[in-house]
Amino acid sequence: MHGSSSERPALARGAGQRLLIVAGTSDAAELLSTTLELAGYRIVAVAAAAEGLTRLARERFDLVVVDATLPDVAELGRVRPTLARRPPVLLLVDYASLDRIVPELGLGERDYVTKPFRVADLLARVKILLRGTGAGPARGDGLAYCDLVLDDARCEARRGTRLLDLTPAEYRLLRHLLVNAHRVLSxxxxxxxxxxxxxxxxxxxxxxxxxRRKVDQDPPGLIHTRRGFGYWLGRVDAEA
Structure with a gap:
């Protein structure tokens, strides 16, 4: 089974990280939102860079996806003095305008994909940028994957509506697995x-x-053994 999984690489997936999409047209916003939500991300979409700046100033995002052809996109280059945290940014650019990618864009690390984009390319670049920040799957003051949520402020874990009665060691283990979702830990x-x-x-x-007995009382099972290697957290259908 391990061999067959490696022969059929899965699309890169997220685990609840919060993404801001800045896209000018409703069609583009809907396509990006649907693609990224299905891949496991939580999405906020706005139509203009100015609105995106407002959201960035008052909310935490792990990554920003920006249509670089928006007329006011250069405004995003002025956020350096005003934002305490600068998330990485993924630019969507027309192939003909690659030489005009906004050089002063100051949100943090950046990358790009050309339009029209391939879903696999988009998801791969998003995951690489998020990995560079060390950002784990976020939801409020905790972490989340599927219907499993950790609240770090209260040191509580829930699977759906069910509160999990975890010891401190179990909580630390679950947190480590969540931060490293889909990665085998020795x-x-x-x-x-x-x-x-x-x-x-x-x-x-x-x-x-x-x-595992506490988390996986309800399907789907999320904690798995990779025999000879270690343990990982995630949906099996996301690995296949």
Whole structure:
């Protein structure tokens, strides 16, 4: 099964990160919103750069997707002095205008895809930019994937409407798996994150087993074993 998954690469997916889309036409905004929402991101869409700046000033976003052909897109280059946090930006550009990509765009790290874009290219560039920031899947003061939500302010975890009764070690493990969704973590990596050192394979196996029983009472199962490698969190259909 592991071999067949590697032979059929899946589209890059998110895990609840919050994205701002700045697109001038409703068709473009709808296409981007639908594509990214289906890929596991949470979306806010606006029609103009000025409106995007307003949202950036008062809300937290992990990444901004911008149609570089908007007439007021240069306004985004003036956010350096006003924003405490500058998310990375993915520009959508016409192939003929590659030599005119806004050089002063100051939101942070940036990349581009040309229009019309391929879905696989768009999702891949989004994921790479997010990985560069170290941003985990965010929802309010916590993390989220599917219907699984961690609230770091309250140190609580929920699966749908069900509150999970987690120990501190289980909570730390779940958080580590969520931040690294779709990435296999070795037992050594898990032990060092949860306890600060490697507690031995048996202790980690028992911890993962207890957490899995609590999280995966409801389908779909989210915590999986990659035999010989470690553990990962995510939907199996997202890996296939």
């Amino acid at each position: 037992k050594e990596q898990i032990g060092r994150y949860v306890w600060g050192d490697h507690h031995g394979d048996n202790a980690i196996e028992q911890l993962v087993s207890r957490l």
